[in-house]
Amino acid sequence: MMPGSDFTPHVENIGNIFGRNDNWFEIPRYQRDYAWGNDNIKTFYKDIVSHIEWNKDENQLKPSPYFLGTILLHGKWDNSHEAFDVIDGQQRLTTMYLFLGALMRRADEQRKDKKNNQSPEEIKSLDIFSNRILNQDLKTQELVASKVKNTVNIDTGNNVMEHLVFDEGDKWLETRPCCDAEQHLIDAYRYFYDKLAPNALSKSLDCPDDMTVTYASRLMAMYEQVMYPTVIIIAVTSEHTINEIFEAINSKGRHLEDVDLIKNAIFNSIGPQPHDNAKEDWAEIKRNLSKKSSNDGDRPWLSIDKFFSVFWNATQQKVSGNLYANYLMEYGNESSDKDSIDKIKKFLQLAKDYSKIFADMNGLSNYLCFHKEYREYIKADLTAMRDLKFTQTTPLVSVLVWAYENRVLSARDLLKILDYLLAYSIVCSLSKIHSNKLTMRYRKWTRKLFLSCNSSSKGVSTKKVRDAINEMQVDLASVLPSWNKEDVIRVFRENEQEYSYTNKTDCDDYDRKNQTRVRSILRILYINNVDKWDAPSNFKWNVEHILPDKNISWSETHQIGNLLWLEKQINTECKNDNPEDKTIRYKDSRNPEANKLLGNNFLQRVDNAKNDSEIKRLIDDRSYEIILDLYQFARNKKTNMK
Incomplete structure (x- = not known):
């Protein structure tokens, strides 16, 4: 006893x-x-x-x-x-x-x-x-x-x-x-x-x-x-005995999670009197990691254990080994002096602020925190990385959003680097890169970017963040294999089923995950080709099937080579017209890819093809070009940030 x-x-x-x-x-x-x-x-x-x-x-x-x-x-x-x-x-x-x-x-x-x-x-x-x-x-x-x-x-x-x-x-x-x-x-x-x-x-x-x-x-x-x-x-x-018992229970085999022990240590140090701020802050963290409401459908929540792992690796000095052990080394178990308590309060405040980043990433604020001109595109990147289960990028994405919300990264630059990370993740999945290679790099750059955000002035932080992002891209690009066009063709053929897109929900080829992947590729390559941003914030885009979308499994009309990122209004006007009849409408598109198709007479060649085999060859060749463009984009060692 x-x-x-x-x-x-x-x-x-x-x-x-x-x-x-x-x-x-x-x-x-x-x-x-x-x-x-x-x-x-x-x-x-x-x-x-x-x-x-x-x-x-x-x-x-x-x-x-x-x-x-x-x-x-x-x-x-x-x-x-x-x-x-x-x-x-x-x-x-x-x-x-x-x-x-x-x-x-x-x-x-x-x-x-x-x-x-x-x-x-x-x-x-x-x-x-x-x-x-x-x-x-x-x-x-x-x-x-x-x-x-x-x-x-x-x-x-x-x-x-x-x-x-x-x-x-x-x-x-x-x-x-x-x-x-x-x-x-x-x-x-x-x-x-x-x-x-x-x-x-x-x-x-x-x-x-x-x-x-x-x-x-x-x-x-x-x-x-x-x-x-x-x-x-x-x-x-x-x-006084309660906390002793709580610790003793965990030392005798009834182990709690690290986060529960950290919470207990924080509450030991920050008492409930005169106002239980610690409890309110902890509750706010949990709210930020939850859904906005029970009617949010597939919108995810993040477990508090996962959040603290990401948060700690991004913001704290000691990041090796056991999370609770790291906390004890940095903050102690039951601090009573004012300086130590103030330090713990700042830690809890930082955790609360950082949890808001995850609320914004998961749409609890309906993405209203992002600049309206780029909001839909940033949202598309965030939801795509979630739906495609690129969870390894979560720490890195969180610190980039942190940089944006702390005004050291512009909305346009945030969109550019999110586009890059999404494209990079798609290429990594194509090349079957081992996850360990990516995890350690993502952690390293998450920490470095967070430190860059907290420099002496906003101007210094902005420069440091941009420099760190460019260095990060060089580092990440070094992991990718060196492919030529033949390599790209080979890898794509092995995985081409994942790059099909049909709106026919009763077709065997219909797959929401594939739709997300294909939409992301077409959108990213479009944005990368746009020098001047002139699309209004409420402008809507669609995936256009150049040859009409057929309700047939393994149809060439579902392949990415038959698709185009096109303004919704133009897409609606095209309906099921023949490719050559769409020429006049494509001329009005903001997407440079549409003009490229007109310049190389792709629509006319498809329309005049003698048989299905020739049509398939034309679509396959364009599919290879799109995937090659995506690979080269991911291999790009520097994002032009202004």
Whole structure:
């Protein structure tokens, strides 16, 4: 036992914990978010059903005892109407709460289902059962309704948990996550809900074939079993002891993530009084890494673990080895002097500011932070790198956006370097470059660019950032293989399926990832060929099929050589005209590639081709030229920044 600690153990059944003395459990600010995945949830459920036995003497399902572990709380266990901070055991308590919620919902649905032909006694029994869970286990039993509290309250995802457990009817099915913790909550609840369905529960709980066991009886058996396990409650009243226990838990095999330990260390140093700024800043970081709302579709969130890894490598001096160990070496575990606390506050503020970069990169601000003239193009680069899963570029992209938002990189220059990184990543995927070669280089230049942003003046920073970008491109280009035209043709032929584009959604060639890749190539090469930026911010472009898009698999009309980056209005006017008939419309395009096609009579040659083989040869040759242009763009060792 630690010197000066005040452990008070209590042996309890789970049934004596929920709703006991109108107590409730709070997951404190320094604890990790809900993180149990599928394996943990399956094990939890298996432990419940495996301990339910058929009692031959009583002809019914009966619970059996087992030990669920230790739960550490801050507070005095004998007190009533008190909130307990959960030091250890929050994952189990939250999971138990979700399970009880799913159990209550299934009982309530069974009670209301008129197709079951239940007797009044069964309906009344189910009503009593579901209300017992609600009013004794899930909520405290205050006489005044406004004082009633949920018996488990979590920091991240509490609203989601309330929707899952308490929403009427099927409304809970509409619950959408905004972060990892909320996704885990939804997955756990849905798993329990599915497993507690009549057919699934019958398979889980074996009963003698000659015995009729109702669904309601099985639900009640599950409830009795989940309330039966024994736990040891250790209640601690000393505030000082909490953090010692927290550290001790992790030194004895129950490891938390580095980020959870860093959070705990920050909160130890920056106390909650007089105003809990640390908690608010941490919450802001999580909001910036989440979705804007649950209706954001495929828009991703970034885990806080991944964010801190990127953030630390970009902004901090010590970047080798364990992240938490690096933090301790730089900032310590529990600093009390003013200078150390101020240093930690600046670290947390920097983390919050940097998290906003990820919010902007993922569109939480609808990309409004970017200059309107280049906004759609920057957005296209950011979403393409995400959709094509070029995640290795994330640290580098984040520091470039940081440079832009700190006004040491212009919007046009940001677009140029994002175009370059996207093109470079596509070429790297073509050449099958090993990821380790890229990861170390991306990390190196992320750190160097961040340092360049923080020079003595804006003018100095701007020059340093531009110089660093040019040096970076030389370094990155050195990794690419030296290809001639024959090499490009060979590599493209091996991968040409990934460079097809059709708008026919019912065609086998339709692939959104391929569409993103092809659109990116055509757009980047267009922008690279434009000396003077004259496209209005609201100007729309489309991918034009020179030969009309056919709904046939492996059609030459889907190949990149049959495509052109064209103004939407001109694309609409072209419709399904023959190539030669499109000549007059292409003349009005801002894209130099359109004039090039007119200059070399490509449209006329395609139109006059004698057979499909000749058309395919013409389109293949242009495909090779486009990929060669992309390769040469990626090999370019300097971006012209002004």
